[in-house]
Amino acid sequence: MTTRAEFMERVRREMARTRGLFPARVAERPADPMTAAELVRRQLAERWPQALERFRQEFERLSGVFHAVASPSEVPAVVGRIARERSARRLITWSASALGADLGEGFRGEGLDAVAMPDDPVDEAAARELRAINAAAEIGITGADLAIGETGTLVLVSGRGRPRSTSLLPEYHFAVFDRRALVETLEQAGVMLEAWHADPADPMSGGVINFITGPSRTADIELTLTRGVHGPREVHAIFVSR
Amino acid sequence: MAPAKPALERSGPHLREEDTLLSAPVESRSFPERAAGATRDRFLQQALTIATTRFVASRDEVFAAFPQGDALRDRARQIKEAVLQRLDHYLEQLTANVERAGGHVHFATTAEEARAIILDIARRNQVKLIVKGKSMAAEEIHLNEALEHAGMAVAETDLGEYIIQLAHERPSHIIAPAIHKTKAQIADLFARELRREVAADPEVITRLARGTLREKFLQADMGITGANFAVADTGTIVLVTNEGNGRMVTSLPRVHVALMGVEKVIPSMTDLVIFLQILARSATGQKLSSYTTLVRGPRRPTELEGPQELHLVLMDNGRVRQLAGTLREALYCLRCGACLNVCPVYRQIGGHAYGDTYPGPIGILMTAMLRGTPAVKDLAHASSLCGACAEVCPVRIDIPRMLIELREHLDREKIAPWPERLLFKACGWLLGRPALYRLAAPLARLGQAPFVRDGRIRSLPSFFGRWTRTRDLPAVAARTFGERWAALAREA
Numbered sequence: 001m002t003t004r005a006e007f008m009e010r011v012r013r014e015m016a017r018t019r020g021l022f023p024a025r026v027a028e029r030p031a032d033p034m035t036a037a038e039l040v041r042r043q044l045a046e047r048w049p050q051a052l053e054r055f056r057q058e059f060e061r062l063s064g065v066f067h068a069v070a071s072p073s074e075v076p077a078v079v080g081r082i083a084r085e086r087s088a089r090r091l092i093t094w095s096a097s098a099l100g101a102d103l104g105e106g107f108r109g110e111g112l113d114a115v116a117m118p119d120d121p122v123d124e125a126a127a128r129e130l131r132a133i134n135a136a137a138e139i140g141i142t143g144a145d146l147a148i149g150e151t152g153t154l155v156l157v158s159g160r161g162r163p164r165s166t167s168l169l170p171e172y173h174f175a176v177f178d179r180r181a182l183v184e185t186l187e188q189a190g191v192m193l194e195a196w197h198a199d200p201a202d203p204m205s206g207g208v209i210n211f212i213t214g215p216s217r218t219a220d221i222e223l224t225l226t227r228g229v230h231g232p233r234e235v236h237a238i239f240v241s242r
Numbered sequence: 243m244a245p246a247k248p249a250l251e252r253s254g255p256h257l258r259e260e261d262t263l264l265s266a267p268v269e270s271r272s273f274p275e276r277a278a279g280a281t282r283d284r285f286l287q288q289a290l291t292i293a294t295t296r297f298v299a300s301r302d303e304v305f306a307a308f309p310q311g312d313a314l315r316d317r318a319r320q321i322k323e324a325v326l327q328r329l330d331h332y333l334e335q336l337t338a339n340v341e342r343a344g345g346h347v348h349f350a351t352t353a354e355e356a357r358a359i360i361l362d363i364a365r366r367n368q369v370k371l372i373v374k375g376k377s378m379a380a381e382e383i384h385l386n387e388a389l390e391h392a393g394m395a396v397a398e399t400d401l402g403e404y405i406i407q408l409a410h411e412r413p414s415h416i417i418a419p420a421i422h423k424t425k426a427q428i429a430d431l432f433a434r435e436l437r438r439e440v441a442a443d444p445e446v447i448t449r450l451a452r453g454t455l456r457e458k459f460l461q462a463d464m465g466i467t468g469a470n471f472a473v474a475d476t477g478t479i480v481l482v483t484n485e486g487n488g489r490m491v492t493s494l495p496r497v498h499v500a501l502m503g504v505e506k507v508i509p510s511m512t513d514l515v516i517f518l519q520i521l522a523r524s525a526t527g528q529k530l531s532s533y534t535t536l537v538r539g540p541r542r543p544t545e546l547e548g549p550q551e552l553h554l555v556l557m558d559n560g561r562v563r564q565l566a567g568t569l570r571e572a573l574y575c576l577r578c579g580a581c582l583n584v585c586p587v588y589r590q591i592g593g594h595a596y597g598d599t600y601p602g603p604i605g606i607l608m609t610a611m612l613r614g615t616p617a618v619k620d621l622a623h624a625s626s627l628c629g630a631c632a633e634v635c636p637v638r639i640d641i642p643r644m645l646i647e648l649r650e651h652l653d654r655e656k657i658a659p660w661p662e663r664l665l666f667k668a669c670g671w672l673l674g675r676p677a678l679y680r681l682a683a684p685l686a687r688l689g690q691a692p693f694v695r696d697g698r699i700r701s702l703p704s705f706f707g708r709w710t711r712t713r714d715l716p717a718v719a720a721r722t723f724g725e726r727w728a729a730l731a732r733e734a
Contacts, residue, residue: 014562015330
């Protein structure tokens with residue numbers, strides 16, 4: 001087996017035989033990602049209505065469904081209406097602390113079987129049970145850490161109370177966010193990514209960050225666009241204005 | 243660690259004909275035979291025309307509405323070159339950061355070594371069922387056959403790849419692996435494999451695949467993916483998919499193995515965002531694919547799910563020696579497939595005719611990289627050198643230049659057949675002697691006289707007939723440009 005040292009030695013040996021094709025530089029990164037991110041946030045404090053409008057347009061172009069509500073307490077009614085139209089009942093949601101609001105009662109009030117993901121790790125038996133619940137769920141409720149106007153993309157970071165699969169296994173995914181998540185461009189999202197990773201201990205720096213741009217789709221059979229291959233066939237964005 | 247057995251020594255009841263492909267080329271038919279077969283396949287011709295036309299139109303449309311696209315492509319090209327100039331540094335940094343995040347990094351010089359590493363990880367974890375995301379690198383090393391031979395079940399989960407796997411075939415397009423099959427053929431295939439009635443409707447077939455593969459995702463012990471990028475600064479593996487299978491594979495099984503060529507490493511998240519802006523646009527005409535998944539290390543202590551083990555396999559397999567080789571620029575490739583869709587040769591013959599893992603213009607270069615120049619002695623000529631590939635390439639890889647260099651090499655190393663070499667030699671000799679060259683036109687007019695009809699040569703005798711069998715040649719003009727120019731100069 002090749003060791004790391006042998007492998008790198010070979011790379012260096014071959015590199016030494018050429019100066020490359022032309023002088024080239026990598027992308028210039030923000031010198032201080034935290035300050036750069038703060039600057040983006042400050043710009044968006046004023047420009048968020050434009051960013052939101054752009055997001056809505058792009059998101060709808062992807063066949064996403066956009067909703068706006070005044071407060072988190074109105075979220076369950078939106079979800080409940082869609083669920084009834086789709087004959088769906090089983091709902092899983094990020095934890096109350098991850099969502100920033102406890103909507104469990106609200107969902108149950110809409111006649112939905114709502115299960116919130118726990119904040120803390122659970123034992124193996126409970127994990128198996130949760131997985132069965134997740135696999136059978138029809139509706140998944142998450143937050144969104146970024147909503148990118150330019151592309152209609154929702155960015156979700158996994159972590160405490162925010163499992164990777166809540167936005168993946170159910171057929172209908174609802175992402176709830178407010179103006180703090182809005183950015184206009186992918187480039188600004190790049191600044192946020194740099195900032196999240198500036199401190200390795202930052203919970204926003206991992207395990208998995210998903211950029212979700214519309215529903216799960218394929219065109220693998222005769223190039224016919226089909227939605228909901230493995231992930232959700234519908235994605236709903238709920239903007240909370242307060 | 244037990245090395246994988248060479249392909250030809252293997253035997254067993256589940257061995258299929260294509261199992262002998264581990265190190266051999268895909269087919270015994272020659273490239274001209276495969277290409278001729280493809281041009282006679284009427285469905286394939288139709289499918290290729292529809293698919294490539296649609297991909298090209300979507301790509302052109304999305305770039306037309308993206309004025310900064312050209313500048314971003316220049317930057318992306320620079321980043322790829324800059325990474326290769328400090329490849330050791332970025333690989334060391336990537337390794338350190340993957341390990342810091344709790345992952346393991348392995349180094350594979352050859353395809354055989356990569357297979358052995360992955361087999362060993364699977365054995366140590368007593369893996370029975372593996373779910374795979376779409377990965378050209380895994381195709382390249384024929385990983386499935388090796389895992390299946392070791393008694394493990396492997397499920398491809400990209401719908402196109404799943405279809406190809408059920409049919410025991412190979413992908414015919416980098417991003418649309420099953421474009422050569424009709425929905426009726428796919429419905430029949432599913433009916434046979436799943437033993438039930440299946441309507442020839444993409445929606446119905448997709449629902450069925452969702453259900454079948456969902457079970458596998460939930461049961462699988464191990465997930466295998468490729469990597470579209472790996473970010474050195476953070477140790478992040480980046481997967482770009484539309485279906486969500488890449489997310490399933492990295493969320494549900496307890497072990498995740500990512501296999502990548504060394505050239506996929508990029509410096510930072512800022513670089514990543516530049517590539518993301520041009521990758522999906524070039525591949526499918528989307529602004530972004532449905533899912534871009536950034537994976538950093540195994541499951542965190544605060545997480546309920548995600549793999550407990552994460553392994554990254556860094557693979558050389560012929561790439562590293564090209565750092566100073568003629569194919570260096572091919573190491574920029576993002577595997578978007580844009581060069582396939584615009585290639586007049588690919589559009590006629592499709593992916594299988596190329597006879598190896600990577601089809602199309604970039605595929606010829608990849609085949610030369612993986613298997614050596616002699617493997618492309620026919621393929622190197624499967625290009626009109628029109629330059630359409632270089633024009634659409636998101637990182638502006640000069641594919642025609644490298645094809646010409648390959649042809650030169652084949653000639654110099656006497657790999658090309660002698661009549662071809664003799665012809666090139668004669669042409670070169672003549673072109674270097676202007677006085678003789680001027681004499682050549684009147685001589686050619688004499689020589690061509692018996693064969694010219696309506697200004698074209700449609701059939702030539704003996705060896706030269708191989709050219710005119712599938713195309714014609716314009717006849718040497720009654721007065722060449724050189725002759726007219728000389729006459730004009732005299733008048734003036």
